Amino acid sequence: MPNSLVPPAGPQRVLALAQLTNSVGDGAFYVTSALYFTHVVGLDPARVGLGLTLAWGVGSLAGVPLGRLADRRGPRGTAVLLALATGLAVASFLVVRGFVPFVVAACAYATAQSGLAAARQALLAGLVSAGERTGLLAHLQATLNAGLAVGAGLGGLALQAGTRTAYLGVFALDAASFVVCAGLLLRLPAVAHARVERAERLGVLRDRPYAVVTLLNTVLLLRMPLLSLGIPLWITERTDAPAWLVAALFVLNTGAVMAFQVRTARGITGLATATRAVRWSGWVMLAACAVFALSAGVSSWVAVTVLVIGAVLQVVAEMGQSAGSWQLSFELAPADRVGEYQGFFGTGVTVARTAGPLVLTTLLVGWGTAGWLLLGAVTLAASYAMGPAARVAAGRMQRDVRPLPVRVR
Known part of the structure; x- marks a missing residue:
């Protein structure tokens, strides 16, 4: 199946x-x-x-x-x-x-x-x-x-x-x-190891187009501490929803990824479909942020309903962004340096987890509704910028591929 x-x-x-x-x-x-x-x-x-x-x-x-x-x-x-x-x-x-x-x-x-x-x-x-x-x-x-x-x-x-x-x-x-x-x-x-030339030792650090793709993906990954920190703080500080909803939303997110992540990724097979998935996830994430913002200042059970809708939209955006970024991270990496490039791409997760708590606390708890809308707008902008950045990175890969020299006897 x-x-x-x-x-x-x-x-x-x-x-x-x-x-x-x-x-x-x-x-x-x-x-x-x-x-x-x-x-x-x-x-x-x-x-x-x-x-x-x-x-x-x-x-x-x-x-x-x-x-x-x-x-x-x-x-x-x-x-x-x-x-x-x-x-x-x-x-x-x-x-x-x-x-x-x-x-x-x-x-x-x-x-x-x-x-x-x-x-x-x-x-x-x-x-x-x-x-x-x-x-x-x-x-x-x-x-x-x-x-x-x-x-x-x-x-x-x-x-x-x-x-x-x-x-x-x-x-x-x-x-x-x-x-x-x-x-x-x-x-x-x-798996056979790659033969990387000494001159290419810091190749990924000099690959600016790939670095831009990684940076944009890091911005999109600010959604990672959202479920563990941003939403719990929002629920307890800004809404009348019960505290147990934090655990319920975590279970909803985990269950949805288990059930639908494979299906979401099924149609992503190349650069075009990957950037389209990332761009679409940006719109869904903007909608999720707007819905989350509506949970403040309403009754307890209305807040619960709104937060559940927002969580559904958020996990849909998460699955689309994840699938698209996986495809991009591999397709834009040289075949002989996948580990090096994946190590660099993976730093986005660490940066998002490190900077995310401060960013989300300031935006959501400090700024309230305006913070939610700004988070959604920044996510949408990064998702749209991913397409041109990925095309530049792909173009550089094609320029860097040189034919093997022909030895004349």
Whole structure:
């Protein structure tokens, strides 16, 4: 079934199983880590936030060189080693008892995670044909959401228990999940490493058209902290909707991605369809922002209805933007430097997660309705700019392709 959570047998299914395995561990980690570091380790919440910001900043810088390592040394072996390194970093949290060790462990975790993401993308590109990549990424995104949901449930049990042993069990589960992930990745066929010339070592950093595409995608990714921070703050600070709606909207988002992400990505097969999907998602996101703004100043149940409608529009925009950006990130990257380029493209996620909380808090809580409309307008502008930027990047790729010299005897 093309809309199934389960991709076709072979490398695609193994990649999905590896994704599912570590996403279960990550889901449990995400819902318990903040309370573990503050209540069990005893760190100040502000220092935890500072440490994680520093860690993800380091991780974003490491994505490009680790992606290049995957290109040069082979993505499968690099992905396996980085999965093991991530598991080791998570396990190190079990013995962290102070701020400096916490920052060191968090930097190791963020670096390994960023490199693993780039290496996995390079591995996927080497195992799956260009026409199948976006569809497989949609499967992996649905699998990711399913695993996170299961893991969040397990983390909830640990939160309910509230004991140090329960928290440690969650961290041990997450560490073990990356070891299992590494074992699954090792079952995949080896992919030949690329032969990149020394002069091209910083190629992605000099590729300005691709950098513009990455920057525009980063703007579109400001929707990532919307569900975890922006909407919860909006609901509690600006509306009369009940607090439990935060959890309900999270479940709605996760379930929708699991059910419809594959179907959304099915028609995206090239540059034109990808930019069209991104542009369409910009309009839907603008509509979502306008609807969210209407939830202020109305009765509780009217606010609930409006917020649910806004959340539906938001997840529709999210799925379209995700599918379109996946296609662009691969199609605009040189075939011999996919890991390097994916590492660079992935920095947009880190930047959005780092800057997003400040931006969304200022716009939504501080500016209210005007902030929602500005967020929607900026998203729409970035989505429209993506088309010309992608065409310039594609044109540069074509100019950079030179025929092999003919040796005359």
